Amino acid sequence: xxxxxxxxxxxxxxxxxxxxxxxxxxxxxxxxxxxxxxxxxxxxxxxxxxxxxxxxxxxxxxxxxxxxxxxxxxxxxxxxxxxxxxxxxxxxxxxxxxxxxxxxxxxxxxxxxxxxxxxxxxxxxxxxxxxxxxxxxxxxxxxxxxxxxxxxxxxxxxxxxxxxxxxxxxxxxxxxxxxxxxxxxxxxxxxxxxxxxxxxxxxxxxxxxxxxxxxxxxxxxxxxxxxxxxxxxxxxxxxxxxxxxxxxxxxxxxxxxxxxxxxxxxxxxxxxxxxxxxxxxxxxxxxxxxxxxxxxxxxxxxxxxxxxxxxxxxxxxxxxxxxxxxxxxxxxxxxxxxxxxxxxxxxxxxxxxxxxxxxxxxxxxxxxxxxxxxxxxxxxxxxxxxxxxxxxxxxxxxxxxxxxxxxxxxxxxxxxxxxxxxxxxxxxxxxxxxxxxxxxxxxxxxxxxxxxxxxxxx
Numbered sequence: 001x002x003x004x005x006x007x008x009x010x011x012x013x014x015x016x017x018x019x020x021x022x023x024x025x026x027x028x029x030x031x032x033x034x035x036x037x038x039x040x041x042x043x044x045x046x047x048x049x050x051x052x053x054x055x056x057x058x059x060x061x062x063x064x065x066x067x068x069x070x071x072x073x074x075x076x077x078x079x080x081x082x083x084x085x086x087x088x089x090x091x092x093x094x095x096x097x098x099x100x101x102x103x104x105x106x107x108x109x110x111x112x113x114x115x116x117x118x119x120x121x122x123x124x125x126x127x128x129x130x131x132x133x134x135x136x137x138x139x140x141x142x143x144x145x146x147x148x149x150x151x152x153x154x155x156x157x158x159x160x161x162x163x164x165x166x167x168x169x170x171x172x173x174x175x176x177x178x179x180x181x182x183x184x185x186x187x188x189x190x191x192x193x194x195x196x197x198x199x200x201x202x203x204x205x206x207x208x209x210x211x212x213x214x215x216x217x218x219x220x221x222x223x224x225x226x227x228x229x230x231x232x233x234x235x236x237x238x239x240x241x242x243x244x245x246x247x248x249x250x251x252x253x254x255x256x257x258x259x260x261x262x263x264x265x266x267x268x269x270x271x272x273x274x275x276x277x278x279x280x281x282x283x284x285x286x287x288x289x290x291x292x293x294x295x296x297x298x299x300x301x302x303x304x305x306x307x308x309x310x311x312x313x314x315x316x317x318x319x320x321x322x323x324x325x326x327x328x329x330x331x332x333x334x335x336x337x338x339x340x341x342x343x344x345x346x347x348x349x350x351x352x353x354x355x356x357x358x359x360x361x362x363x364x365x366x367x368x369x370x371x372x373x374x375x376x377x378x379x380x381x382x383x384x385x386x387x388x389x390x391x392x393x394x395x396x397x398x399x400x401x402x403x404x405x406x407x408x409x410x411x412x413x414x415x416x417x418x419x420x421x422x423x424x425x426x427x428x429x430x431x432x433x434x435x436x437x438x439x440x441x442x443x444x445x446x447x448x449x450x451x452x453x454x455x456x457x458x
Contacts, residue, residue: 007035009195010026011195013026078124079093080092084255085112097209097216101217101218103245113219120174124174126152126174127155131179158184167212176217179221240257241257251273252270252272254269266370289312297388297391299316300381302314303417305416310416310419313367315334315374318360331361332362342375349450377398380455396427399448401451406449410431428443
């Protein structure tokens with residue numbers, strides 16, 4: 001009998017080593033290597049180079065094709081019954097694909113998938129496997145959400161071997177696993193949720209999905225910093241990685257695509273958590289622009305580009321004289337390091353000093369802005385709060401700010417201006433490279449090249 005082999009895998013980056021060491025050479029983290037068992041050599045396998053060559057010669061040969069001759073037929077898809085979900089997926093669910101849905105506890109991962117499963121079960125074969133909750137708990141949630149439960153196959157199981165045996169018999173078109181951290185294989189000695197169990201369980205389930213042309217949807221937990229838990233190799237096995245964001249203090253949830261082999265990434269889907277579960281928001285800009293009646297300093301609307309559509313969101317800045325030797329810089333929904341850089345540009349090229357002020361920045365609605373088009377809006381909101389002078393409510397701003405104080409153009413500038421005009425905005429400060437040849441009706445576009453010009457335009 002072949003001797004069982006083992007390897008050491010880093011829980012942070014997924015790097016493998018033949019022996020244990022204190023620090024991972026790949027990600028430089030300490031004490032993150034965990035031992036996992038590897039399957040032994042197959043009995044009777046060829047051990048000499050000559051026998052290996054003879055094995056290769058006897059193997060089934062495959063034809064090599066030219067790239068220009070590959071069939072370009074579009075991958076067949078079917079809807080998840082949610083327009084916002086389909087948008088993030090790139091147009092719908094693809095048979096044979098593996099989708100990983102992550103999020104913080106209470107974000108609504110199980111709710112979203114249960115709603116999707118119940119709706120799909122009316123026309124397709126769906127198997128919902130729960131490893132964290134009992135069948136009665138899932139049934140009570142479906143009843144509370146008033147979902148159609150007829151036709152949905154349920155299974156409470158954590159053993160991957162048993163799960164695959166049931167899936168072979170039922171032959172579902174959609175297989176939902178809630179969650180991958182509770183699944184385990186009998187051959188792996190570690191506990192469920194460990195590096196080896198998560199990786200090997202996901203590999204077995206993904207292999208079944210590819211072979212049976214089944215849509216596999218996995219629920220994954222996240223770590224304290226908001227990244228998906230488990231080895232990084234898990235993200236390479238799957239076809240799409242989605243993250244559902246939103247705290248318990250907000251009724252809105254944002255679904256963002258981080259990886260998608262069948263569509264574009266960085267798409268954003270917006271949902272609202274209501275009594276009957278998650279409800280998709282068709283017009284996110286109208287939700288994020290629910291501003292108060294009274295004009296306040298430090299408040300400004302900007303246009304950000306999420307995936308294939310523009311979204312108008314409000315950014316708020318609050319500056320207060322600091323009693324500390326090291327003033328605070330707090331940014332919610334924006335990059336903290338970029339805020340510090342923009343404040344330095346404002347001092348150097350705008351002549352406004354904020355070194356003695358505590359700066360607090362917030363993007364309304366819980367949206368996380370990842371692109372640089374918010375730079376100019378952030379600086380103008382900071383100036384408004386510093387001077388305690390409200391900005392016009394009909395003003396919208398976007399543009400990237402460089403270190404030398406120049407205002408750089410951003411992608412899809414024309415579409416951003418048109419979207420702002422649709423929501424009733426009549427004035428826009430934009431980079432000169434994004435200025436349209438003909439402004440939309442009722443919209444005054446002010447094109448600027450430098451930060452000083454933007455400050456004068458206020």
